[in-house]
Amino acid sequence: DTEVTQTPKHLVMGMTNKKSLKCEQHMGHRAMYWYKQKAKKPPELMFVYSYEKLSINESVPSRFSPECPNSSLLNLHLHALQPEDSALYLCASSQDDRVEEQYFGPGTRLTVT
Amino acid sequence: GQSLEQPSEVTAVEGAIVQINCTYQTSGFYGLSWYQQHDGGAPTFLSYNALDGLEETGRFSSFLSRSDSYGYLLLQELQMKDSASYFCAVRDRANAGKSTFGDGTTLTVKP
Numbered sequence: 103d104t105e106v107t108q109t110p111k112h113l114v115m116g117m118t119n120k121k122s123l124k125c126e127q128h129m130g131h132r133a134m135y136w137y138k139q140k141a142k143k144p145p146e147l148m149f150v151y152s153y154e155k156l157s158i159n160e161s162v163p164s165r166f167s168p169e170c171p172n173s174s175l176l177n178l179h180l181h182a183l184q185p186e187d188s189a190l191y192l193c194a195s196s197q198d199d200r201v202e203e204q205y206f207g208p209g210t211r212l213t214v215t
Numbered sequence: 216g217q218s219l220e221q222p223s224e225v226t227a228v229e230g231a232i233v234q235i236n237c238t239y240q241t242s243g244f245y246g247l248s249w250y251q252q253h254d255g256g257a258p259t260f261l262s263y264n265a266l267d268g269l270e271e272t273g274r275f276s277s278f279l280s281r282s283d284s285y286g287y288l289l290l291q292e293l294q295m296k297d298s299a300s301y302f303c304a305v306r307d308r309a310n311a312g313k314s315t316f317g318d319g320t321t322l323t324v325k326p
Contacts (some may be wrong), residue, residue: 145258150312150313160313200245202260206259208257
């Protein structure tokens with residue numbers, strides 16, 4: 103199983119809502135990542151978890167809150183987002199944080215109204 | 216920090232060979248990766264070069280010259296399905312886990 107799954111596929115939320123994005127992998131990978139991607143732009147790293155510990159936070163606003171409940175799951179909690187946060191949110195995993203080959207999930211298309 | 220440069224667009228015909236170049240500047244270098252992303256899809260890992268030279272995987276090959284801070288992705292026997300965006304990426308030796316992607320090259324394959 104070389105799949106990373108993400109739910110939901112699409113999400114529309116108001117600026118006062120709280121929602122969560124979920125990501126799951128069963129490849130035994132110990133590094134998991136959240137990226138944000140705007141149209142026609144490259145993925146931008148947001149967070150890295152290594153062995154279930156947050157190892158990198160790329161100065162992401164606190165309205166984005168990551169969580170890694172166990173080695174297979176990664177959540178991104180969203181609260182009080184802005185319209186400019188509308189983007190494709192990609193989850194990825196790799197064997198560990200020194201292995202480059204990252205497996206990406208299909209992403210959650212987020213629209214903030 | 217890291218910066219990468221790659222052409223924004225490349226066009227080629229089916230059956231042709233195309234080379235997508237990537238130059239990078241980085242404070243610490245692990246290796247150079249390439250990802251493919253179709254419109255509406257997720258990035259897919261293609262290749263990784265940590266050492267100088269050419270790595271071949273089927274129709275795709277990737278090359279690295281560490282001394283020139285340069286690499287390229289070579290796509291042979293182009294097919295329509297190869298139309299996609301291609302990103303080079305470098306990983307920061309000082310900050311394990313952090314990959315920085317280039318802006319991407321949009322490849323259009325024409326019949």
